[in-house]
Amino acid sequence: MNLILLGPPGAGKGTQAVRLEAARGLKQLSTGDMLRSEIKAQSAIGREVEAILARGDLVPDATVVRMVETRMAAPDCAKGVIFDGFPRTVAQAEALNAMLAAHGQKVDAVVVFTVDDAILIERVTNRAAAAEAAGQPVRPDDRPDVFPNRLAKFHRETAPLIAFYERMGILKAVDGMQPMAEVEAAIGRLLPAK
Numbered sequence: 154m155n156l157i158l159l160g161p162p163g164a165g166k167g168t169q170a171v172r173l174e175a176a177r178g179l180k181q182l183s184t185g186d187m188l189r190s191e192i193k194a195q196s197a198i199g200r201e202v203e204a205i206l207a208r209g210d211l212v213p214d215a216t217v218v219r220m221v222e223t224r225m226a227a228p229d230c231a232k233g234v235i236f237d238g239f240p241r242t243v244a245q246a247e248a249l250n251a252m253l254a255a256h257g258q259k260v261d262a263v264v265v266f267t268v269d270d271a272i273l274i275e276r277v278t279n280r281a282a283a284a285e286a287a288g289q290p291v292r293p294d295d296r297p298d299v300f301p302n303r304l305a306k307f308h309r310e311t312a313p314l315i316a317f318y319e320r321m322g323i324l325k326a327v328d329g330m331q332p333m334a335e336v337e338a339a340i341g342r343l344l345p346a347k
């Protein structure tokens with residue numbers, strides 16, 4: 154089974170992806186994590202995307218699609234994948250459909266997290282402040298001068314995917330403003346049995 158967790162930055166997709174990974178034996182694939190690893194390693198991709206992530210802009214579709222395609226060929230993706238942060242544009246969604254179809258697979262369900270912008274800003278501001286107070290590193294793109302750009306990119310580039318997957322008949326919505334355990338239970342009820 155291949156699932157997509159769709160939603161704005163700070164909506165809790167990563168937290169739920171980890172829980173689903175454990176519950177369903179699927180592989181979480183976070184393109185944000187993959188890109189941050191490339192930056193840490195200062196690989197060719199890492200050097201190409203570093204400034205883009207720091208600004209809160211989107212990495213070019215071709216770069217992300219190539220990275221996902223390579224990653225999905227690994228054996229740990231064979232049972233299915235939970236996409237977290239991918240696709241983020243209609244072009245990426247179309248590329249994913251084609252990529253899966255080429256292997257006789259498809260996207261089985263898309264869970265969209267609905268969270269008000271004001272709540273996202275509050276969550277991310279609090280998260281950054283708590284990390285700072287604890288002397289821990291703050292993600293540069295969680296800073297108050299960058300986060301609004303990530304939110305704007307979501308509304309402009311990624312939100313059209315809601316209609317895209319609705320048309321495919323596989324979209325499910327959860328209220329991402331509930332406590333984490335309740336979001337998890339709601340997702341469990343929405344998804345097809347294992």
Ligand code: AMP
Nearest residue numbers: 184185206209210211212217238239241
């Ligand atoms: P995330 O950890 O999912 O919030 O992603 C962090 C950053 O990585 C985003 O703000 C983008 O700059 C970049 N990124 C992650 N996934 C994608 C994607 N699917 N398409 C384009 N850029 C991405």
